[in-house]
Amino acid sequence: MKAQYEMRAGLEIHVQLKVAAKLFCTCDFSFAAEPNSCVCPVCLGYPGALPVLNGAAVAQAVKAGLMLGCEINSVSSFDRKNYFYPDAAKNYQITQNFNPLCRGGAIEIQVGDGEVREIGLTRIHLEEDVAKSVHHGDCSGIDFNRAGVALIEIVTRPEITSADEAVAVLTALKELLLYAGVSDCNLEEGNMRCDVNMSLKHCGVAELGTKVEIKNINTISGVQAALRYEARRQGDILAGGGSVEQETRRWDAETGKTVAMRAKEDAPDYRYMAEPDLPQLGVTAAEVARLGSELPEAPAKRRIRLVEQYGIPAYDAGVITGSRFLADFFEESAGLCGNGKVVSNWIMTDVLHLVGAHGVAIEASRISPVELAELINLVNSGTINAATGKELLEEIFLQGGTPTTMVESRGLGQISDAAMLEDLVAAAMADNPNSVNDWLAGKKAAAGFLVGQVMKRSRGKADPKLVGKLIEVSLNGIRTDCVTTAECGKGEHQ
Amino acid sequence: MEFAKLTIRAALEGLRKRTLSAVELAQAVVGAVEACNSTLGAYLWFDREAVLKEAAAADEARAAGSDLPLLGIPLALKDNICVAGEPCGCASRMLEGFIAPYDSTVAERLRGAGAILAGRTNMDEFALGTSTESSAVQLTRNPAAGDYVPGGSSGGSAAAVAGGLALAALGSDTGGSVRQPASHCGCVGVKPGYGRISRFGVVACASSFDQVGVLTKSVADAALLVNIMAGFDPRDATTLMVKPAAWDGSSDLHGMRLGLPMEYFVDWVEPEVKSAALAAAERCRELGAEVIEVSLPHADYGPAAYCVLAAAELSTNMARFDGVRYGERAAGVKRIEGLYGESRGAGLGSEVKRRILFGTHMLSGANYERYFMQAQRVRALVGDDFSKAFECCDALLTPVVPAAARKLGESDGSPVEAYRNDSFVVGVNLAGVGALTVPYGTTAAGLPVGVQVIAPTLQESRLYRVASALEAMIGGGR
Numbered sequence: 005m006k007a008q009y010e011m012r013a014g015l016e017i018h019v020q021l022k023v024a025a026k027l028f029c030t031c032d033f034s035f036a037a038e039p040n041s042c043v044c045p046v047c048l049g050y051p052g053a054l055p056v057l058n059g060a061a062v063a064q065a066v067k068a069g070l071m072l073g074c075e076i077n078s079v080s081s082f083d084r085k086n087y088f089y090p091d092a093a094k095n096y097q098i099t100q101n102f103n104p105l106c107r108g109g110a111i112e113i114q115v116g117d118g119e120v121r122e123i124g125l126t127r128i129h130l131e132e133d134v135a136k137s138v139h140h141g142d143c144s145g146i147d148f149n150r151a152g153v154a155l156i157e158i159v160t161r162p163e164i165t166s167a168d169e170a171v172a173v174l175t176a177l178k179e180l181l182l183y184a185g186v187s188d189c190n191l192e193e194g195n196m197r198c199d200v201n202m203s204l205k206h207c208g209v210a211e212l213g214t215k216v217e218i219k220n221i222n223t224i225s226g227v228q229a230a231l232r233y234e235a236r237r238q239g240d241i242l243a244g245g246g247s248v249e250q251e252t253r254r255w256d257a258e259t260g261k262t263v264a265m266r267a268k269e270d271a272p273d274y275r276y277m278a279e280p281d282l283p284q285l286g287v288t289a290a291e292v293a294r295l296g297s298e299l300p301e302a303p304a305k306r307r308i309r310l311v312e313q314y315g316i317p318a319y320d321a322g323v324i325t326g327s328r329f330l331a332d333f334f335e336e337s338a339g340l341c342g343n344g345k346v347v348s349n350w351i352m353t354d355v356l357h358l359v360g361a362h363g364v365a366i367e368a369s370r371i372s373p374v375e376l377a378e379l380i381n382l383v384n385s386g387t388i389n390a391a392t393g394k395e396l397l398e399e400i401f402l403q404g405g406t407p408t409t410m411v412e413s414r415g416l417g418q419i420s421d422a423a424m425l426e427d428l429v430a431a432a433m434a435d436n437p438n439s440v441n442d443w444l445a446g447k448k449a450a451a452g453f454l455v456g457q458v459m460k461r462s463r464g465k466a467d468p469k470l471v472g473k474l475i476e477v478s479l480n481g482i483r484t485d486c487v488t489t490a491e492c493g494k495g496e497h498q
Numbered sequence: 499m500e501f502a503k504l505t506i507r508a509a510l511e512g513l514r515k516r517t518l519s520a521v522e523l524a525q526a527v528v529g530a531v532e533a534c535n536s537t538l539g540a541y542l543w544f545d546r547e548a549v550l551k552e553a554a555a556a557d558e559a560r561a562a563g564s565d566l567p568l569l570g571i572p573l574a575l576k577d578n579i580c581v582a583g584e585p586c587g588c589a590s591r592m593l594e595g596f597i598a599p600y601d602s603t604v605a606e607r608l609r610g611a612g613a614i615l616a617g618r619t620n621m622d623e624f625a626l627g628t629s630t631e632s633s634a635v636q637l638t639r640n641p642a643a644g645d646y647v648p649g650g651s652s653g654g655s656a657a658a659v660a661g662g663l664a665l666a667a668l669g670s671d672t673g674g675s676v677r678q679p680a681s682h683c684g685c686v687g688v689k690p691g692y693g694r695i696s697r698f699g700v701v702a703c704a705s706s707f708d709q710v711g712v713l714t715k716s717v718a719d720a721a722l723l724v725n726i727m728a729g730f731d732p733r734d735a736t737t738l739m740v741k742p743a744a745w746d747g748s749s750d751l752h753g754m755r756l757g758l759p760m761e762y763f764v765d766w767v768e769p770e771v772k773s774a775a776l777a778a779a780e781r782c783r784e785l786g787a788e789v790i791e792v793s794l795p796h797a798d799y800g801p802a803a804y805c806v807l808a809a810a811e812l813s814t815n816m817a818r819f820d821g822v823r824y825g826e827r828a829a830g831v832k833r834i835e836g837l838y839g840e841s842r843g844a845g846l847g848s849e850v851k852r853r854i855l856f857g858t859h860m861l862s863g864a865n866y867e868r869y870f871m872q873a874q875r876v877r878a879l880v881g882d883d884f885s886k887a888f889e890c891c892d893a894l895l896t897p898v899v900p901a902a903a904r905k906l907g908e909s910d911g912s913p914v915e916a917y918r919n920d921s922f923v924v925g926v927n928l929a930g931v932g933a934l935t936v937p938y939g940t941t942a943a944g945l946p947v948g949v950q951v952i953a954p955t956l957q958e959s960r961l962y963r964v965a966s967a968l969e970a971m972i973g974g975g976r
Contacts, residue, residue, distance in 0.1 A: 048823060049823070050599065050818075050823075050824070051578075051580070051586065051588070051593065051596070051598075051701040051702075051819075051824075052578075052579075052580045052586075052598075052602060052697075052698065052699040052700050052702065053600075053698070053699075054697060054733060054734050054735070055735070056732065056733060056734075056735050057735065084814050086813075086814050086817065086861070088817065088820065088835075088838055089834075090822050090834060093818065094817060094818045095814075095818055095820055096814050096817055273863055275813075275814070275858065275861035275862055275866070276861075276866070277810060277811070277814060277861055277866075277870070280704075280705035280706035280736075280811055281702075281705050281734075281735065282735050282736075283735055283736060
């Protein structure tokens, strides 16, 4: 049966900016700090305290706006959002209601089979975070550490048509903001929080349905689940001939349901008022240009460029551009090494394997792009063999070190001189006549065993390819002899 | 030394010449406070021991060669200006027992200049009022006549200075709260242009109007204090970066064009008040000023616009007093809504509640556009009036209030009538310009009457020039 309804959803995403101080005071903030230890008269809303705007937060917000193609308003302003709740120290929150810092813009997402869609943004504005209420038993506490922390709120247009698209928007946004260094986007620490607006509309009709707002969603999978649940709930109401109430609902992650919070008529009147303690915020074109010049290339564009420039597979480019650090690491290493494809192979198979095996992020590892390039060149030039290279990689990854120095000081240089290896080959064959016989009997794998024996005798330094060749030559030599003998014998028997 | 009339300048001269010690000065203040404060009710809090100790330290510092501009000068502060470790109660039960955890910028700058922050003065609760009668703590009397109000809201500061209980005091002026009590009590009151003095650490009333001001015994003292406190403060984003040239002490009015706004000389101004202002204008003319009539065409709409905007800002500024983090908290309340209601209900006085309700209403729903935004447009027009007036004159000379101080306990009339009484002071706050009031005579009943001088924000030296000329006439300004 063809679907009768289409989803239209918009997101309001709160993102904690990566800045040293809070938005309106100089307090620092760390997620793990003791409750109420990152506070001052300003963020506690003490009598007489005044907010002063943190310029670094403005710069980060402008960067976010530029990454998302927003128009940066040369003049924006702050407003008080008035409501009584213990999480707001002043019983109002300073936000940008009337004149936000950024307008417009869009976020690109991939839907279905690589098709690219743009979800439009209405605005990005700066605002202060609120405190955290902690309830235990019949008593509640408030931790003001988070109060006043710098946030941006990114508001999308209601252009999202499925739960999966919402996931794609959040994932793309997270990637982009992490890339630009605007936020740590750490969902576990509440760096990104999301409210959702959703309505169902009849297919083929332009008019949107009644909107329901869902609050309190703190994970990307939560957004997906909440939208799916809500689409079912509203769909059932509409299919049953009912009409959807305009209301605010809360996502309950435990039960996997949305729960009605308040109806439209109970919506609070926030009595927005221009913030008299803060002058208008002016951002000059020169500042915008300067901040723009500090921005990294967007990951989607970079992905395409990496494929074209280095000839690496699209999949690898996707993995590598998944983090700005890794992509920078790759490009620097590729530049030094002169062969992007090889570097990409090393990163994809070896470096990322070490990341997984040791649980150490590449940022935290001891290896730099310089060392990786050097190591790859040592292997490519045949100075060391691949196995030694991999051993060294793990050591450098965990403890650091310079490949060339390590190879020299430990005498790890690969033996690529056939004359030096011939004795070892001869000895290995002499000591393992069974293997030789096996090979002669047609068990080709026996050659590999003999190569291994030579490698062992060379303590891993032998160039395995060369050893393989030498063994093959020797075995062929023996076979030639045998064949001659056998033929003779055969002849005799005949 | 007659302490009651002693100015800061005269005291500094004595201290520098070693004819007076800071300890002697402090003892004089302590003596005056102990003798008169119980009757006058000017101070809410005065730390005798600390004042004497700091005075001894100031004498030592001076002996060691220090000559800070206010070294050893005791000052009184209105109870809404934070000084670390001292109570800051805004004369409200809501903040009873509240100890400020930090210094306001003005306190810091004055102390940095060597001043002794001696005590805290009474005020209308949260600076809302014009008689100091809305103080939840005590009554303050007018030193000139004990059964009259001192004015307000900085009534305690005005009474302390005029009554000889302080050399000078700080006040705050949102809609005349420095100038009106200064005029009623007979001292000099200055409200500098908006943004000249940091508001950091001054409990907000209506943020876009609030400005710290001074109440002094002479124009020169006012200029000295303002000069020390004014200037950009990184902790108050609304302070001005520009620093105007300091007043050179001149009272020469030759070449100065003084405007008399017709709208401020209307028939409901009491004759004694009007004639004082006209006499002052005449005197300025004699001293070489050109006196002209000017118009502030939107003056009549000012008080209504002020009333809407100031209450709106107040309503959100007052929201933080909720009993959650500090101040009055109702006991035995289980739910948060109850805690807010009970704490604010018990902690705030009726005038404060009335204005919070009014301001909240002004910001609610459609009222925001209908009243708040409309009032903002009126505010812009009032500002334009002043700008235009200052195109054809250097300063304005006006009455301060339509009448001298009234008796304690008498009514100001309906709230609308009460707002009309603020007509000549609130225009200045709406426009953000600077103004000063200087005593210029007394009524037949012996109550002081002041005149107001108004100048553009960064031209406060014009205020001092005109006022010091008038002050010389009445024998002040030592």
